[in-house]
Amino acid sequence: MLLCGPSGSGKSLLAARSGLPVLRLDDFYKEGTDPTLPTVPQSSDIDWDHPGSWDADAAVAAIAELCRTGRTRVPVYDLSLSARTGAEAVDIGRTPLFLAEGIFAAELVTRCRELGVLADALCLSRGPVTTFRRRFVRDLLEGRKSVPFLLRRGWRLMRQERSVIARQTTLGAYACDRDEAMGRLADAAAGRCATARTAA
Numbered sequence: 001m002l003l004c005g006p007s008g009s010g011k012s013l014l015a016a017r018s019g020l021p022v023l024r025l026d027d028f029y030k031e032g033t034d035p036t037l038p039t040v041p042q043s044s045d046i047d048w049d050h051p052g053s054w055d056a057d058a059a060v061a062a063i064a065e066l067c068r069t070g071r072t073r074v075p076v077y078d079l080s081l082s083a084r085t086g087a088e089a090v091d092i093g094r095t096p097l098f099l100a101e102g103i104f105a106a107e108l109v110t111r112c113r114e115l116g117v118l119a120d121a122l123c124l125s126r127g128p129v130t131t132f133r134r135r136f137v138r139d140l141l142e143g144r145k146s147v148p149f150l151l152r153r154g155w156r157l158m159r160q161e162r163s164v165i166a167r168q169t170t171l172g173a174y175a176c177d178r179d180e181a182m183g184r185l186a187d188a189a190a191g192r193c194a195t196a197r198t199a200a
Contacts, residue, residue, distance in 0.1 A: 001097060001188055002112065003181070004105035004168050005124030006161050007049060008135025014124060014178055015101045018185050021092040023066065025102025027075045028059040032082030040156070045149065046082075049157060049164075054104045060111050063100055066092055067117045079144045097189050109172035119188045122181050123173035128161040 001020070005011050015022045030037055030053055038052040039045060047053060058075075065072040071091040075084040092098045097119060100108070105121070112118040126134075136154050139145065145153070157164075169175050176184065 001099045001119050001185060002105040002108060002121040002173065003099055003101040003124065004103060004121070004173050006131050006135075006164050007103050007157060008131045008133075008138060009124045009126050010134065010178060011101045011103075011124055014181055015099050018099055018182070020185065020189065021090075021095050021098040023062065023074070023090060023098060023100040025054075025059050025100055025105055026079070027077040027084075028055045028062075028102075029053060029077050029079075029082070030055060031084055043152075045152065049103065049153070051104050051107050054102075054107075056104065056107055056111075059100075059102075059104075060108055060115075062090075063108070063112060063117065064115055066090065066098060067115075070094060080142070099185070106168035106171040106173040113172070120184060121173040122184060123165055123168040123175040124181055125165050125175050125177060128158045131161060132158040 003011050003015060012024075029048070032046065036052065038047045038050040040047045062072045062074050070093055071089060073087050073089055076086040076088050077083070078085045106123060109118065109121045112121075132154050135157070136150060139150050140147065144150070165175055174184070
């Protein structure tokens with residue numbers, strides 16, 4: 001299962017409540033010193049909401065290995081430092097379904113489908129104002145970036161939210177609210193429980 005949606009839309013909370021093993025796709029961000037990082041137009045700010053700030057190939061490799069073996073190693077990423085601080089094992093055992101969540105999850109829909117490991121892809125949507133508030137409070141409490149950066153980013157993302165959701169649905173994710181997402185997760189889990197481990 002792939003779960004995407006704008007930053008602050010509640011993906012991590014939904015993933016935690018799902019009861020499924022979770023692969024955090026945010027851990028595949030590039031490090032802040034990477035020269036290939038994109039910047040916000042007319043700004044020196046790194047655009048952490050652009051797919052170019054993220055290692056899609058490594059994320060797909062981790063998903064494929066989890067589907068094949070039930071375990072993989074992933075980076076541990078510190079968003080406040082914009083750096084990888086280590087690595088850790090992810091082990092889903094014999095669970096037939098797991099959730100890969102992150103703002104760029106929709107970028108992987110086609111590749112996961114081609115690999116034959118995609119159960120479903122969901123795009124969580126809660127409305128621009130709600131998302132702005134949740135994102136700002138979360139990022140402030142976690143000390144992810146400076147307050148001026150968070151305000152600039154938050155305002156920009158609030159204006160772009162509808163286009164972000166449109167892009168993610170075009171890539172193959174199904175847009176829904178929290179309750180519908182939980183229902184689809186439950187349906188997918190029920191439908192996969194008797195099959196071999198082949199889904200992400």
